[in-house]
Amino acid sequence: MQQENVRPNSLTFVGVLNACASIVALEEGRCAHEQIIECGWDSDVFVGSSLVDMYAKCGSMEDAQSVFNKMPSHDVVTWNSMILGHVKCGQGQKALELFQQMNKEGVQPDSVTFVGVLNACASIVALEEGRCVHQQIIESGWDSNVFVGNSLVDMYAKCGSMEDVQTVFNKMPSHDVISWNAILGGCAMHGHGNEALKLFEQMCEEGVKPDDITFVCLLSACSHAGLVDEGMCCYASMITVYMISPKSEHNSCMVDLLGRAGKLHEAENMIKVMPGKPYVPAWRALLAACKIHGNVEMGERVAKQFLESEPENAVDYVLLSNVYAAAGNRHLCENVELKRQERGVENQTGRTWIEVKNEVHSFIAGNQDHPPMIEIHTELQRLLGLMHDVGYVPDTKFVLHNEEEEEKVFQLCHHSVKLAIALGLINTAPGTPL
Incomplete structure (x- = not known):
């Protein structure tokens, strides 16, 4: 078109920008942007919206904001493009701020807006903000929209409120396979295996055909709940009844299911018959199971599968060390650590973040320099007393450092997650999600 000297108009640029967005062609999009300015179309609302959308879908939110x-x-x-762009880039808080600004300017949100905002709430586990958005959805009359309903179910599940999940799901006028997958995914996330199986039966009774994601959710739910026989039945029916070929995700779920149950050889055999290149997460799930069940011989064999192919991943060294630690072999633990150091693999310290009263706090294991540390220790001691009363005994065999038992117990009880939870508990009202 340019070679034939045909002058582009706004529709031309909208089409070109949509093309760039669809194939994530950022540099070509920037070239088109320059032409838009040269041709004087940069003040056109449709071209501007397409520019924002293109930059957002290409992951360049700074450029999108500049055009906006x-x-x-x-x-x-235009607002939707900005909100969805920030969600895609993992900037959920920024997406919520834009939504608030949109409301202040009096622009009425539509179903796409609400789907984006709910995804933002889910990504940062912002339950209270999600409930406020839910109320606005009801007031705007979008609560009967299936796409909005699906996003509500997903948001509440990821924010840990399964009661709200069930309430929203039951009120939806209809359910598609995405609706069912959302609630099944919530059950899997929270270990509600039996509930997931009941819902699957209900899904089939309503005539909704499951897809491959449905079975990932089901198998994961069975794995987390220890429902081995039920998981095996689901896997078999997926293949024979619904004619869905197992993908790496399904097989990894089965490896995890069998491994947790101590059926290590069955899990290993399942990996060996997987089509194509062995799936590394499946081997890691099996290695974790070897640690739990103390099978050093298999653990060593499994570790070789990816320590040779992915020698730069520190997680694998830790998992193998844990296998040796479970067997009480401190010498082999040290050998693994030496090999990690020789290969120059950096073992990053575990870190936990928690947001309390709009302020983010960061912890690492054994952290002693956080301002309210005395109160945190006091809360941890209270919790440990309650745990001890119901039979909790710290399992120190996976603490890799050669230290006294008392020091190992201290490390376990002052893990970064525990420190963060203690801070959350002493700074929030009872029943507040952390």
Whole structure:
């Protein structure tokens, strides 16, 4: 078109920008942007919206924001592009801030807006904000929309409120396979295996055909709940009844299911018959099971599968060390650590973040320099007393350092997650999600 000297108009640029967005062609999009400015189309609302959308879908939120700020006005489509772009880039908090700004400017959100905002709430586990959005959805009349309903179910599940999940799901006028997958995924996430199986029966009774994601959710739920026989039945029916070929995710779930149950040889055989290149997460799931059940011989054999192919991953060294630690072989633990150091693999310290009263706090294991550390220790001691009363005994065999038993117990009880939870508990009202 350019070679024939046909002058582009706004529709031309909208089409070109949509093409760039669809194939994530950022540099070509920037070249188109330069032409848009040269041709004087940069003040056109449709071209501006397409520019924002292109930059957002290409992951360049700074450019998207720059174009957005220069636009004389914003419609709901433009706001949606910005909100969805920030969600895609993992900036859930920024997406929520934009939604609040959109409301202040009096732009009415649509179903796409609410789906994006709910995804933002889910990504940062913002339950209270999600409930406020839910209320706005009801007031706007979008609560009967299946896409919004699916996002509500997903948001509540990821925020840990399964009661709200069930309430929203039951009120939906209809359910598609995405609706069922969302609630099944919530059951899997929270270990509700039997509930997932009941829901699957209900799904089939309503005539909704499951897909491959349905079975990933089901198998994961069975794995987390220790339902070995049920998981085996689901896997078999997926293949024979629903004619769905197992993918690496399904096989990894089965490896995890069998491994947790101590059926290590069955799990290993399943990996060996997987089509194509062995799936590394499946081997890691089996190695973790070897640690739990103390099978050093298999653990060594499994570790070789990816320590040779992916020698730069520190997680694998830790898993193999844990296998040796479970068997009480401190010497082999040290050998693994030496090999990690020789290969220059950095073992990053585990870190936990928690947001309390709009302030983010960071912890590492044994952290002693956080301001309210005395109160945190006091809360941990209270919790440990309650745990001891119901029979909890610290399992120190996986603490790799050669230290006294009392020091090992201290390390376990002052893990970064425990420190963060203690801070959350002493700074929030009872029943508040952390």
